[in-house]
Amino acid sequence: QWSLIVASFYPGTIIGFLVVPTLADRFGVRRSFILTCIPAILGCILQLTARLAANTNLVLFDVVLCVGRILVGVQAGSSLCLLPLFVIEISPMEYRSLLSTFQQASQSLSTVIGFVIGSEHLLNMGAYRFEWMQAIALVPSLAFSILLLSLPETPRHCFLHTCDFVKVSKAVTFYHGHRDVLNARRQLLLETGGSRYGREEWNPAAIKGLLLGCIAAISFAFTADDLIDTFSAYIIHSTNGSGTGEQTDLRSELLTILLGVILVLSSVFGSLLIDKYGRRPLLIAGLIGTSLSNSIVAINRFLTSPILTAIAFALTKCFIGLGAARSIPHRHNELT
Template structure:
């Protein structure tokens, strides 16, 4: 019981990286309309430029995702998360008051817009690092039989962070004039992130480095100390021996276990974004406003959607180690297909109303019980120890690049055709189901080292086939 509590406590600290990931990416949903008024309307910017501003943090996410492999391999999982927490804190205050260091006037200007975007990119680097390293940290700490649930807690933290910021944004805007929100309210929304960022930074100093990283740096004694707090002594010794053997097995080049494992990781990440989830998250208030809701009401409907997300993420946590990864992903894809094609149909018929809300809830609920948490679980566990830092970095960078493309093109696509836009996301949902059914392996209940041996055997079989 004591050992389980230890695992849970350090997992909860690591999941604060997920909470900040969700907080930082969703804070824009409440501020997006104000940013359009403050910057885009004042400076007469196009929809494309506004879309790029809303999505600017995603540039940092791509950079952070790419850097995560180098940082987590060189400095460790723990210290990479500490650096991410510092970036979150700087970005929160800088995005709120971008004129603080460089401008005497806070009136909108291209220079001020550029500075705002730079601070958002800094926060995005923190998100990119945390999105890769938080699930990696948990995956390397957690025992195989509960790894899926514990890594899924990171997704719960992401969604909970989004829900928290939905409440914060709603609370800031509630009862205030639109002019006040457009002038001051959006600043408070961004500044509020500094509180969880500071808490994350302080708590990280109390958690250990992962045993697999310690073994990679030939720190076996420290690795055993951590493992002995997780397992009984005999199991800790056996696990340490197994980890050591995995590092001796092959060189740590990215494709040393074959190309398919990298391609599968990248495509899991790309499909997670091409189904359109972040459009629903970033632009939720605007979508509900298009249904005829007032601004306060649209933010409240966003909160309802956030609550649905939390409930269905909990379902994923409870079932991912019982039913497995593949069934959840396929079921989720089918649910997202129904939801997106339903929204598309409502858009084509101009029957925007409660039906649209129902289909959006079906879509987001399906995502949150499947592709939301399960992709992070798979990315944290399918890659072998020797290449995990590099491979996760590639997969996460691909995910953020896909996110940036989908989010920044949404306003332009909607100007062309709302129905076709949502049909595109529905089509991607169908393709995601076919991809999982055909190519993604089941990983339920296997240790990271067992999965590594599975990929080694697959790679050797492929070489035998190609040479014969």
């Protein structure tokens, strides 16, 4: 039951991935971001009623949590796709590659914050801890929606969807920090040829890019990043001969937070390395490294050493941050 509720997040992310092309083509990236915040807000509000559902019917309780996590997953999956597109639309070409690499760092930082807030030992929220956590989770989506509503349309959207030169000039000035609209437009036309998201023709280059992207996404899925975040405490418990007492729970939570911090630091360091050396060598090194470190965890299943398991998890996080999560081609982010 617990595993089903936890795993219900991932079908939502798949739905989020699939709706991005249609949303971006019809509404633009900025407005699509605003729309995808709605499922996350609804999901958190729905999960706020979980205690009431549990008092009514246990089946209803499971349904409320699963549907709520699916809705949150829709926003998470779509945001992973929309964020690189948003960076592409608002940033000058010379800064785009470096800026796009910090997606992993910001994502891992938010995960660490979630671990700290969700810790029973570090923050005592009383009997209504679950409700407080859902209320806190509402804040980023609401704040992000308000921020996006206050921002002008992106330069790319203005170039391709409007003939209002005043809006184009304001967008370039706001996002690029200068008024060289003609140069920004020249760069945009060189990148896209005036095409719109979802309207590009299927050709060998597009098909090759799709296949490479799918392979990269599958390879990242097998790094076990989400698995470590979700089940690390359980895995440590299963290899710890001292049982599952309060001290063991505290150590497991602190270890999970430490692993998140390691991922943040390695992601920032990896971003700097990727901007200098390119994505492909670090991506290959990261995938090989995660394969080896995850193999240690598999072997350690027979040795039952919690210290070795923790070290292997830490190595996995390092390799993920350094390269395994970097699936967007270096200097070719417009293909995302």
